[in-house]
Amino acid sequence: MDASMLGMWTFLITEVLFFGGMFAAYAVYRAMYPGAFESTSEYMDVVLGGTNTAVLICSSLTMVLAVRAAQLSRRNELIRYLLLTMVFGSVFLVIKGFEYHSKWVEHLVPGFNFQYKPEYYAHNAQILFFLYFCMTGMHALHMIVGLGLLTYLVIQAYRRVFNANYFSPVEMIGLYWHFVDVVWIFLFPLLYLIGHRK
C-alpha cells in the first residue's frame, strides 16, 4: 500500500470516530426512549429512503468500475463512470432535498418549527429528529465534498493524467466515496425502519 492510500485509510478511521459520536448518542437515546423513537417511523418516507439506498449502491458500483478503468488506462471509460457516479450522487442529494422540504412542511425541524403528534412523545421524538438532521446532514455534507473531489478527478482524467502506472487519486477518492456510502447503509435502517420491525 502506498503512502497516500495509508493516509486515506487513516483519515477514514478518523471519520468513523467522527460519525461514531453521533451513533453513540443515537444508541443512548434509543435505549432511553424506545417508544418515542418507534413512533417517528410514521413520518419517515421509506420509499424515498429506500430509493436513495439503491442509488448510492449503484454509485458505489460505478465508482469501482471507474477505478478499474483507470487501472486499465481506459480514459473515456473512466470519465464516463466518474460522471455516472456524480449523477447518482446528485440524484441522492436531490431526493434528500425533497425529504428535508417535506419535513419542514410537516413541522418536524427541531429548534425551528417542531410540532409532533402524538403529543405524549413530542419531547423525546424531537431528539430523534435532531439526530436525523444531524446525521443525514453530515452525510450529505460528505457527499457534496465527494462530488467536488469527483469533479477534480474528471478534470484530471480529461487531461490524461491517469493511466495504469498512476491512478492512486482515483483509488483514494473511490475509497472515500465507498466510506460515505457505507455510512448511509447504517443510517437508513437506524433512522427509517425503527417502527417497521414486526
Added chain:
Amino acid sequence: MATLAHGTPEVAVEEVNYLNVEHGWKSWLLTTDHKRIAMLYVFSITLMFFVGGAFAVLFRINLLEPEGLFSPEMYNRLFSMHGIVMVFFFLVPSIPATLANFLIPIMIGAKDLAFPRVNLLSWYIYVLGAILTMYAVVRGGVDTGWTFYAPYSSTYSNSYVLAAAFGVFTAGFSSILTGLNFIVTVHKMRAPGMTWSRLPLFVWSNYATGLIQVLGTPVLAITLLLLAFERIAHVGIFDPNIGGDPILFQHLFWFYSHPAVYIMILPGMGVISEIVACFSKKRLFGYNFVAFSSMAIAVLSFVVWGHHMFITGQSMYTSVAFSFLSFMVAVPSAIKVFNWTATMYKGSVSFDTPMLYAFGFIGLFTIGGLTGLHLATLGTDVATHGTYFVVAHFHYVMVGGMVMAFLGGIHFWWPKMTGRMYPEAWSKFAALIVFIGFNLTFFPQFILGYLGMPRRYHAYPPEFQALNVLSTAGASILGIGYLIPIVYLIWSWKYGPRAGKNPWGAYGLEWTIQSPPTTFNFDETPVVTREAYDYGELEEVVG
C-alpha cells in the same frame, strides 16, 4: 565539518541550511519544509503559552485575597480562557507540532514527512482556530471552564461559547492532520535498516500520540458541533427539559479529553527517553518495554474516561471498572519511570541543562502520576473531586511533566535547530528557577485540595489565605523562570557560539548531519545498521 573553531564568526561563510536557503515572508508562509513549519509552530505556540500564562497571572492575583480581587464573572472567564488556551493551543500541539515535526523525518532518515503540504495546512488550520478563540477572548471571553459542560455552556452562559468552541473544533483538525502525517511517515518513510525495533523512542511515543490524535479528536469535534447546534437552535440534545442527557455530553467530551491528556504527556516521555540516554551515555534500559509502554498507554487511554465522572451519577459498577482500568494505566507509566532511572544507574551521567529538566520531569511526573492513583480510587476521589487536589495533580503532570519536557527538548535540540549554543549558566539558572517556582505554586494546592478548597471559585475562607499567597508567589517565580529562556534563546540564535554537528556526543541520525540541517536533511539516504542509543561505539559518530 566547518565548525569554525578557528577564524572569526564575522568573516565565516555560513553553509547553506534550511534557515538561510531562502529569505522573505513568502518563503516561510508557503514552505513545505517540515523544519520551517516546526519553527512556525514554535513561534505560534510560544505566543499562545504566554497568552494563557497571562490569564494565570491575573487569576492568581485575584486569589491573593480571600474575597477575591476581581468580580466572580471575571474570575470564571480568566480560568476558563487559561484552560482552553493552554490545553488546546499549547499542550496538545506543543511537542508533536514542533520538536516531533522537526525531528521525526530526520530521526528515521527521511527527507520530509509523508505529506508536506498537509503539514503546512495543519499550521494554517491551527492559526485559524487560534484566531477564532482570540476573537472570543477579545469579545469578553468564555466562562464555562475548558470542559464546556452542558447545559451551562449550551443554555445559560452569557459568554462567547460559540466562538471559543469553534476555535477548539478548528484546532482539532490541525491536530488530526499532524497525527495522520506522523503515522503514515513512520510506516512508509523509514530509511533502509531503520526497523521498528531500531526507532528512537521519541518516534515511538509520537507514533502512539498520533494514534490518539486520529482516534480521539474527531469525537471532540462532533461533540462540540452538537453543543453548537444545541446553543444556536436549542434542539434539545443535551437539554434535560425534553429528555436530553447532559451526562452524555460528559461521556463524549471525556472520551476525547482523557486520551488527550496522554497526547499532552506521551511526546514528553519520548523527549525524556532521548535526553536520559544521551546524558547517561548508555543504551536506554529496557528499550522494548519503553516502546511498548507507549503503545499500551495509547490503548488504555481510551478506556479510562469514566474516572472523571465518579460523582456525576454513573452506575457504581461502571465506576468500579473505570477505577480498575485507570490503575492499569499507571503500569506502563511506571515502567517508563523505572527504566529511565535504571538507565542512569552506572551510567556516565552529566548535568547539562536538558538533563536538569529531565530530572525535574521524572520527579514531578512521579508525584503527578501517584496522586493520579489517589484520584482513580473511588473512595478518595469522592472527597477530593473538584478540589485543588485535582488542579495540583494535573498541573504536576502537564506543567511539571510536559512543559519541563518541552523546555528540556528545546534546549537539547536547540543546537540542531539553530546551529547555536545557548549560554550554559543562564540556562541552568532558569531550569532551577522553573523547578522551584513550579513546586511553590502547585504543592500548596495539594494541601488546599486535601483541606477541601474547591476549584473554580473566586473566593475562599480566610484560613486558606497563607497557602494561596504562597501559590501566587510561586507562580510569579515560575513566570520569571519561563521568561529567562525566551531572552537567552533569542540572543543565542544570533550571538551564541556555533554548535557543530553533535555538541552532546549523542547517538542518533539527527546528530550525523550538519546543524542547522539542509532543506532535505540528508545528502544521500542513510543506511542504518545499528540499534538506537548504541553508545558503546560512540567514537565513530562524534564528528
